[in-house]
Structures are given as structure tokens and as C-alpha cells.
Amino acid sequence: MPGTEGKRVAWGITGSGHFLPECLSLAERLPAVDLFLSRAAAEVLQVYGYPVRELQARFRVFRDSAASAPPVGLFYEGRYDLVVVAPATSNSVAKMVYGISDTLVTNIYAQAGKCRIPSLVFACDASPELVTEAPGGPVPVYPRPIDLRNTEALAGLAFTEVVVDPDGLARALSTRLRQPSVSSAQPSPCDP
Numbered sequence: 001m002p003g004t005e006g007k008r009v010a011w012g013i014t015g016s017g018h019f020l021p022e023c024l025s026l027a028e029r030l031p032a033v034d035l036f037l038s039r040a041a042a043e044v045l046q047v048y049g050y051p052v053r054e055l056q057a058r059f060r061v062f063r064d065s066a067a068s069a070p071p072v073g074l075f076y077e078g079r080y081d082l083v084v085v086a087p088a089t090s091n092s093v094a095k096m097v098y099g100i101s102d103t104l105v106t107n108i109y110a111q112a113g114k115c116r117i118p119s120l121v122f123a124c125d126a127s128p129e130l131v132t133e134a135p136g137g138p139v140p141v142y143p144r145p146i147d148l149r150n151t152e153a154l155a156g157l158a159f160t161e162v163v164v165d166p167d168g169l170a171r172a173l174s175t176r177l178r179q180p181s182v183s184s185a186q187p188s189p190c191d192p
């Protein structure tokens, strides 16, 4: 993506197949992206034909293999300008809304907020009916009212922008990565 050089992105992937190829394709177009996978993401990526070892050839990949999420230390070193969570499962969205950070992806979202770094979340469950591409082909999905309420609540949280489709994600990435990051625009509690 032209004009986005110099901005580093921590890109969280959760265990969702919803527009997964489109999300990976957008991540590949950015110049400086590290991937952070939930445990479910590592499994679902494999199901959709993206084994983690292949992603490791193209990205620095952090897997969810420790309880304390050690890679979040990178946020306190000022390494990232933006967090992207795409795609985001209803499970991870619910945790982010309620301040739970017990996976690598929900941890990077929480630590970004504590460092005043903006997050961009592609929430899968944003309308009462949608069609998703399952490994065997397209299937209808009917997100529950609680899933839709959580997506709406997430959009109201500080340092958080929610998008609901790949085009919206692409537009928001272009806008965000051309702007000075919040963390560099004002003093951050995580600045050394």
C-alpha cells in the first residue's frame, strides 16, 4: 500500500475463516507487519490452507504459547503504530469488550489501549445475517443478539475503530497508516 512506509502494524488473527484470505492479502500489502495468532487462529489457518510455517516465510509470526503473552513487551518498546485484529471472532470481540486479555490477540488489544496505540478491528458478527466461506463452501450465519451488541459496544471503546468488511478494512488501513499515530502524536505512558 503506497504511503504507508515506516508504520509498523501488529496484526492479530483469531480463529475465524470469515474473509480470512482477504485479510491475509491486505496484511501482505503492508510493508511492516508482524502477525499475532490466537491458538484457534493457528488451527483455523491450517484448515483454510495457510499453515503457520508458510506464513513464517513472509511475516514475523508470534504464536500463543505462553500464559503471560511475552511478545506484548514489544508495545512498551514503541515498536508498533497500529494494532489490527482481522478477522475477529465473536469470542475475541466479547473478551475485548469486557476487558479480558487471556489470549495473545486479546492481550495485544489490551496492551495497545494501555499504550494509547489505536486498534482497528474487523468484527465478523456485524449483521443479523451473513454468508461466510467455510472450508466446504459458503454457509449462512445468524449472529446472536449478544454478538451484535458486543460488536456495537466495541466500536464505542477508546482507541478502537470497528470495520465490518474487507473494503472498510482497506480504507481504514490507508487512512490510519498515513496519519501520525496517536502514540507519537502525544506523550504515551509507554514512551521510554
Ligand SMILES: Cc1cc2nc3c(=O)[nH]c(=O)nc-3n(C[C@H](O)[C@H](O)[C@H](O)COP(=O)(O)O)c2cc1C
Binding pocket: 013, 014, 015, 016, 017, 018, 038, 039, 040, 041, 044, 047, 088, 089, 090, 091, 092, 093, 103, 124, 132, 135
Ligand atoms: C474452520 C473454522 C472457522 C471458524 N470461523 C469462525 C468465525 O468466522 N467466527 C467466529 O466467531 N468463530 C469461528 N470459529 C470458532 C472459533 O475458532 C472459536 O470460537 C475459538 O474459540 C475462537 O478463539 P479466539 O477468539 O481466541 O481465536 C471457527 C472455527 C473453525 C474450526
